[in-house]
Amino acid sequence: MSPSDQQALISSTHPVAFKTLPADPRRPQKTAPTVTLAAGPGLTCGRRYAIYPPVVESFAILGYLSDVNERGYSRDVGRSSIVNGQAYYQFGDTFCKDGNGNFVGVTSHTAAGVCQQAQPTLSEYRSIQPNGMVDSFIPLTASEQQFEADPANDGARITLWSFGGIAEDAPGAGRGWCWFERGEAYKNGVLTPRGTGIARVFVGDDTQAIYAHRPTDTLLFGVDEPRWGTFSTLVEDGWVYLWGHHNNKVMLARVRCISALNTSTYEFWDGTEYQSDPACAFPVFVNTQQGAVIPTTMFGPENQINYLFVGVSSAGDSKIMMGVSASLEGPFDVHDVASATGLTQGGYMYCIYPHPWAFREEDGELLVSWSEHWPGGVVAAKLKFKQDALANKLGKSLECASLAIETGTSITAQGRFIARGMGSGSGSGSGSGSGSGSGSGSAGAEQLHLRITGDSVSRVERAEQLVKRLVERLVRERQEAVDEGRRLAALEAAEAAAAAAATRATSRRRRISSVLERLFSRRPSELREAEKRR
Numbered sequence: 001m002s003p004s005d006q007q008a009l010i011s012s013t014h015p016v017a018f019k020t021l022p023a024d025p026r027r028p029q030k031t032a033p034t035v036t037l038a039a040g041p042g043l044t045c046g047r048r049y050a051i052y053p054p055v056v057e058s059f060a061i062l063g064y065l066s067d068v069n070e071r072g073y074s075r076d077v078g079r080s081s082i083v084n085g086q087a088y089y090q091f092g093d094t095f096c097k098d099g100n101g102n103f104v105g106v107t108s109h110t111a112a113g114v115c116q117q118a119q120p121t122l123s124e125y126r127s128i129q130p131n132g133m134v135d136s137f138i139p140l141t142a143s144e145q146q147f148e149a150d151p152a153n154d155g156a157r158i159t160l161w162s163f164g165g166i167a168e169d170a171p172g173a174g175r176g177w178c179w180f181e182r183g184e185a186y187k188n189g190v191l192t193p194r195g196t197g198i199a200r201v202f203v204g205d206d207t208q209a210i211y212a213h214r215p216t217d218t219l220l221f222g223v224d225e226p227r228w229g230t231f232s233t234l235v236e237d238g239w240v241y242l243w244g245h246h247n248n249k250v251m252l253a254r255v256r257c258i259s260a261l262n263t264s265t266y267e268f269w270d271g272t273e274y275q276s277d278p279a280c281a282f283p284v285f286v287n288t289q290q291g292a293v294i295p296t297t298m299f300g301p302e303n304q305i306n307y308l309f310v311g312v313s314s315a316g317d318s319k320i321m322m323g324v325s326a327s328l329e330g331p332f333d334v335h336d337v338a339s340a341t342g343l344t345q346g347g348y349m350y351c352i353y354p355h356p357w358a359f360r361e362e363d364g365e366l367l368v369s370w371s372e373h374w375p376g377g378v379v380a381a382k383l384k385f386k387q388d389a390l391a392n393k394l395g396k397s398l399e400c401a402s403l404a405i406e407t408g409t410s411i412t413a414q415g416r417f418i419a420r421g422m423g424s425g426s427g428s429g430s431g432s433g434s435g436s437g438s439g440s441g442s443a444g445a446e447q448l449h450l451r452i453t454g455d456s457v458s459r460v461e462r463a464e465q466l467v468k469r470l471v472e473r474l475v476r477e478r479q480e481a482v483d484e485g486r487r488l489a490a491l492e493a494a495e496a497a498a499a500a501a502a503t504r505a506t507s508r509r510r511r512i513s514s515v516l517e518r519l520f521s522r523r524p525s526e527l528r529e530a531e532k533r534r
Contacts, residue, residue, distance in 0.1 A: 049300030050364045050385040051485060054322055056338050057364070058384040064343065064377040065089060065369065067112060068124045071097045073134075075110070076371035078378035079292070080355045081166035084174035084203040087114035087357050088210050089123050090137065091378070092161050092371075098132030108159040109180065111137035111210055120358035120367055121380045126209045136160065138180055138199045138212045147184070159183040159191070163290055163351070166201050167233040167240045169257045174203045177240060177260045178212060179229025182219060195219035196227045196244070198260060220263055226251045226281060228266070232292045234328060241328055242266075243293065248314060249283035252329060269329055284330045289314040290351045291321070293328060298361045298385070309334070310354035310368060318349040320368060320383075338383065340368075345376035355380075388478060408459050 065078050077092035094110045097103055112123035127135040140148070144158045161181045168176035178199045184192045197219045199212040221228055226246035234241045240260060242253045252269040259265040267274035271282035285291075291311015299305040309323035309332050318340045323332030340349035351371040358367035364385040371378050454460045 048362065048364065048387040050298045050387050051482070052299045052303050052305065052324065053333075053335050053489070054299075054337050055386040055485065056383055057386040058382075059338055060382045060384075061341075061343070062121050062367075062380045062382060065121050065123065065380055066377075068115060068122060069128075071099075071101065071132075072377075073097065074375040074377055076374075076378060077161070077163060077351050078369045078371060078380075079163060079165045079351070079353050080114075080357070081168070081176075082171075082357055083166055083168050083176055083201065083210060084205070084208070085172055086203065086208050086210075087117070087120070087355075088112065088166070089114065089378075090162055090165065090178075092163075092351075093159075093374075094134055095375070096133045102132075104132040106157070107134050107136050108157065108185075109137050109162060110134045111212075113208060113210060117358065120355065126207075127211075137210070138162070138178065139214060141214055141217045143217065154187060156184055156186045159185050160197070162230065164230045164233045164243070165292065167229070167235050167257075168201075169235070170238075174205065176201045176235075177229075177233075177257070179220075179227075179233065179242065179244075181227055181230050193223050195223045196221040196225070196230060198229070215261060220261075225278070226253075228253050231290070234293055234295070236295075236328070241293075243284065246281070248287050250285035250288055251281040252284045253278070253281065285309075285311075285323075285332070287314045288312070288321075290353070292353050294354055294356055296324075296356070296361065298364065298366075299324065300388070307332075308354070310352065310366075312340070312350055312352040312370070316348040316350075318370075320352055320370075340370040340379070340381075342372045342376060343379055345372035345374075347373050349379075351378070388481075408454060 064072075067073060073091075073094055073096065075091040075094040077090060079090045080087055081090070082088075089112050091110045091112070092108065094107045095103060096105050096107055110125065112125045114120060114123045116122075125134050129135065138160045140158055140160075147153060148157055159182070161183070162178050163181075164179055166176045166178045168174075178201050180197050180199065182194045182197050184194065186192070198215070200215050201210065201212050203210050226244040228244035228251075229240070229242035231243040231245055231250050233243070235257065238257055239254045240257055242255070243250050244253070245251075253266050254269075254274060255262075255266045264276075266278070267276060268278045268281040269284070270277075270280040289312050291309055293307055293309050295306060296308040297306075298308065303324075304326045305324040307325045307328045309321070309325075311321050313319065313321060319336040320338045320340055321334050322337050323334035325332045340352060342349060349370040349372065351369075353369050355367040355369065359365035359382065364387040366383045366385070367380060368383055369378050369380045454463065
């Protein structure tokens with residue numbers, strides 16, 4: 001494909017412009033005097049953050065990801081993406097049914113649109129054949145269709161599996177890329193991988209129907225190369241970041257959105273920087289089967305956590321892993337936070353993915369899904385993470401303005417504060433009866449600016465003193481909560497160590513019992529011979 005053809009396929013993305021409205025010249029602008037307070041980590045006005053390391057406060061299984069046609073498909077993967085402001089699920093092998101529930105065949109890759117955010121587990125297939133077969137989201141090429149129709153292949157099918165989601169060119173663009181693993185599945189259970197391909201994804205502006213196009217019959221990467229983009233994808237500043245498996249390691253690459261078809265423009269993370277030599281690619285994850293890297297603000301900026309990984313290891317232990325990092329290149333600090341369980345199927349769970357669009361990060365909630373083995377489906381659960389109770393209390397205190405009522409003043413928040421300890425305090429209130437003075441907090445700390453107004457200086461100063469006491473108390477309570485969390489973590493570690501020690505002791509007792517059993521089962525003559533040898 002020529003560069004001009006590539007550009008025509010990709011099309012252009014028009015940036016969205018944002019305007020700041022000018023102040024109304026007819027309305028006089030007032031500069032309000034402020035009190036500046038510094039407070040403890042994670043405190044914000046009205047915004048709560050989850051504590052770190054993450055602690056799951058509640059775990060509610062919501063059921064299977066289902067379709068509006070209620071046919072109860074058995075399927076796996078369940079990776080979601082946002083394209084043109086709409087959420088879509090991508091599934092792997094989908095066991096299709098007709099209207100009577102009869103099995104009609106398998107489609108290796110399907111996509112369904114979420115009907116409404118209030119029901120994140122309900123989606124709809126928008127392209128189903130009259131016989132009940134769900135159309136493949138990524139279409140087969142002519143040669144692939146010929147392969148499946150060839151009697152010499154004895155019913156083998158082409159698999160096009162995408163675990164990395166859809167990388168939209170820019171938010172709201174309605175166009176993006178999808179990398180997939182191509183293989184051949186035979187009736188005897190043998191799967192022959194062939195390499196990594198790419199599809200161009202479009203969403204209809206009016207219908208919100210999603211469809212994909214294969215811009216080239218040729219695979220981008222061979223079977224012996226990392227499967228770039230099939231583990232996870234993320235778009236930032238015109239770059240698509242692509243995570244891909246290579247043996248038991250997950251590597252990272254990037255490419256400009258407009259150059260996704262040109263493999264010579266891909267750059268590879270070597271642990272320090274990006275370079276053009278794929279042989280220098282450095283593992284970002286190891287022994288990790290599936291998962292996704294997403295941007296996050298769930299844990300608050302003071303922790304310098306900008307990216308969240310949610311996934312599952314290759315150990316088959318069904319543990320929901322969460323890892324965080326300041327940069328998308330890592331390193332990621334990974335913890336097990338919960339265990340995924342099946343609704344109707346046992347064994348290990350796989351394809352664990354986050355869906356951040358479903359619930360509000362501000363509430364510490366995250367939708368997570370995982371796959372059961374056939375004939376199961378994709379299970380969804382809402383995880384509620386423990387949040388900073390301190391910020392919650394402060395936000396509510398400011399919102400209800402109880403202190404304002406007590407002091408006969410008006411207290412409004414302007415901005416937010418994030419600091420690592422109580423500062424020297426703000427300067428004492430001063431000025432006319434219309435407002436308070438301002439002061440400085442801890443060095444290097446962002447400051448919360450409170451506007452305190454009243455009809456006398458004494459009332460403003462009284463309100464300032466009470467707010468400072470409130471912050472001090474909440475900082476103290478937060479530290480107590482942090483200490484308690486550490487104590488519980490240490491207790492869990494001690495319990496795990498004790499359990500491991502008990503397991504070793506049990507194993508030792510069994511070995512001793514086995515030796516004694518063999519000893520006492522000998523015949524008397526054998527015992528006499530053994531005594532002589534001594």
